[in-house]
Amino acid sequence: MSIPQIVSRVTSRLPVTVDAAVRRLAVLSLIGQTILVVTGGAVRLTASGLGCPTWPRCTEASLVNTPEMGIHGFIEFGNRLLTFALAAVAALMLVYLWNLRKERKDLFLLALGLLASIPAQAVIGGITVLTRLNPWVVGLHFLVSMALVVFATLLVNRAYGRTGRFMTHALPALPGVARPLMTAVAVFSALAVMLGVVVTGAGPHAGDAEAPRNNLDWDLFSHIHAVPAYLITAGTLFACYVVLQRRIPGPFRSAVLMLLGVTLLQAVIGFTQYYNGIPALLVGAHMLGAALLMSAATNAWDIARSSPAH
Numbered sequence: 001m002s003i004p005q006i007v008s009r010v011t012s013r014l015p016v017t018v019d020a021a022v023r024r025l026a027v028l029s030l031i032g033q034t035i036l037v038v039t040g041g042a043v044r045l046t047a048s049g050l051g052c053p054t055w056p057r058c059t060e061a062s063l064v065n066t067p068e069m070g071i072h073g074f075i076e077f078g079n080r081l082l083t084f085a086l087a088a089v090a091a092l093m094l095v096y097l098w099n100l101r102k103e104r105k106d107l108f109l110l111a112l113g114l115l116a117s118i119p120a121q122a123v124i125g126g127i128t129v130l131t132r133l134n135p136w137v138v139g140l141h142f143l144v145s146m147a148l149v150v151f152a153t154l155l156v157n158r159a160y161g162r163t164g165r166f167m168t169h170a171l172p173a174l175p176g177v178a179r180p181l182m183t184a185v186a187v188f189s190a191l192a193v194m195l196g197v198v199v200t201g202a203g204p205h206a207g208d209a210e211a212p213r214n215n216l217d218w219d220l221f222s223h224i225h226a227v228p229a230y231l232i233t234a235g236t237l238f239a240c241y242v243v244l245q246r247r248i249p250g251p252f253r254s255a256v257l258m259l260l261g262v263t264l265l266q267a268v269i270g271f272t273q274y275y276n277g278i279p280a281l282l283v284g285a286h287m288l289g290a291a292l293l294m295s296a297a298t299n300a301w302d303i304a305r306s307s308p309a310h
Contacts, residue, residue: 011098011099014095014096014098014099015096015099015100016099016100017100018100018104018107018159018161018166021096022093022096022097022107022159023156023159023160025089025092025093025096026093026107026152026155026156026158026159026160027156028089029086029089029090029093029111029114029152029155029156030149030152030153030155030156030295032082032085032086032089032152033086033114033145033148033149033152033291034149034288034291034292034295035082036079036082036083036086036145036148037142037145037146037149037287037288037290037291038284038287038288038291039075039078039079039082040079040141040142040145040287041283041284041287041288042075042079042284043075043076043079043207044138044205044206044207045205045280045281045283045284046071046072046075046280047072047206047207047208047209048071048072048073048075048076048207049076049128049129049133049138049206049207049208049211050072050076050129050132050133050207050208050211051065051069051071051072051073051074051075051076051077052065052069052073052076052077052080052129053129054129054130055125055126055129055130056122056126058073058076058077058080064077065077080122080125083118083121083122083125086114086118087115087118087119090111090114090115090118091115093111093114093115093155094108094111094112094115097111104158104166106158106164106165106166107155107158107159110151110154110155110158111155113151114148114151114152114155117144117147117148117151120144121141121144121145121148124137124140124141124144125141128141132208132210132211132212133206133207133208133211133212134212135200135201135202135206135211135212135213135214136201136214138200138201138207139197139198139200139201142197142200142287143193143194143197145291146190146193146290146291146294149291149294149295149298150294150295150298152295153294153295153298153299153302154298154302157299157302157303162251162302162303162306163302163303163305163306164306167306171250171251171252171303171306171307171308172248172249172250172252172307173307173308173309173310174248174252174304174307174308174309174310175242175246175248175309175310176309176310177242178239178242178252178304178307178309179304179305179307179309181235181238181239181242181304182239182297182300182301182303182304182305183301183304183305184231184235185231185232185235185236185239185259185297185300185301186297186298186300186301188228188229188231188232188235189228189232189293189294189297190294191228192225192228192229192232192290192293193290193293193294195221195224195225195228196225196286196290198214198216198221198225199218199221199222199225200283201213201214201216202214202215202216202217202218202221203218203278203283204278205278205280205283222274226270229266229267229270232263232293232297233263233264233267236256236259236260236263237260239256239259239260239300240256240257240260243256243257251303252300252303252304252307255296255299255300255303256300258296258299258300259293259296259297259299259300262289262292262293262296263293263296265289265292266286266289266290266292266293269282269285269286269289270286273286
């Protein structure tokens with residue numbers, strides 16, 4: 001059998017509509033990207049940033065961690081392995097979408113972007129190790145993960161037909177203020193995450209005892225970081241008022257209430273860690289909260305922009 005015949009036989013078995021398998025892969029991608037944020041936080045918060053002291057190998061002589069490296073090598077190498085798992089999910093998603101690559105270009109390009117960014121993320125991770133955990137490179141590594149959470153959230157929404165050109169159900173009309181309001185909340189969420197990276201780079205959790213810091217005033221930038229957080233909270237509360245006052249049903253109502261829950265949880269974690277000496281466990285919870293916030297803000301913005309306006 002020739003190669004074209006093999007390819008034809010394989011593609012004939014792939015879905016021609018967005019089925020349950022495609023949707024499950026989209027959800028798995030979002031979950032995986034969120035877990036990657038958590039494991040990356042674990043690497044830093046357990047001082048395992050140089051658990052594998054070189055790259056792309058774990059040691060000069062081994063691709064994997066060795067027993068002599070202890071728990072730090074295990075944690076760092078485990079984080080590297082998760083990147084390969086996410087690449088496999090993204091590649092499988094592209095395979096499943098092959099017959100839909102023209103009809104559902106939105107899904108195909110999002111999946112392709114997720115796959116293409118994973119090698120870039122791996123290279124940034126390698127630079128992080130080779131620069132001995134330079135805080136700006138570490139911060140860039142985290143920000144790329146946040147961008148991947150955003151893309152994965154959009155992928156889930158499109159796969160389930162919640163937003164975009166291929167919605168399975170029409171969304172109810174929203175007040176004209178909804179779209180710019182959710183855009184502002186999403187922008188402030190991204191700004192809060194970026195300033196949080198600066199705060200972390202000035203704080204004590206460097207990933208290794210010898211890792212450099214950015215030498216900025218941690219307390220000052222903590223307060224600057226809080227400004228967009230306040231604006232997110234104010235914008236989300238106003239969105240909730242609009243939703244409840246206008247009795248807006250459907251996905252936008254759920255998205256706004258979910259965003260409010262994540263925002264308030266993130267605020268509680270942030271204040272608690274600030275006034276209790278920045279314990280590692282709360283810092284890790286705050287990093288998870290940042291991923292959930294970006295996903296929730298993206299979801300609310302995506303639904304608002306896909307809804308008709310009064």
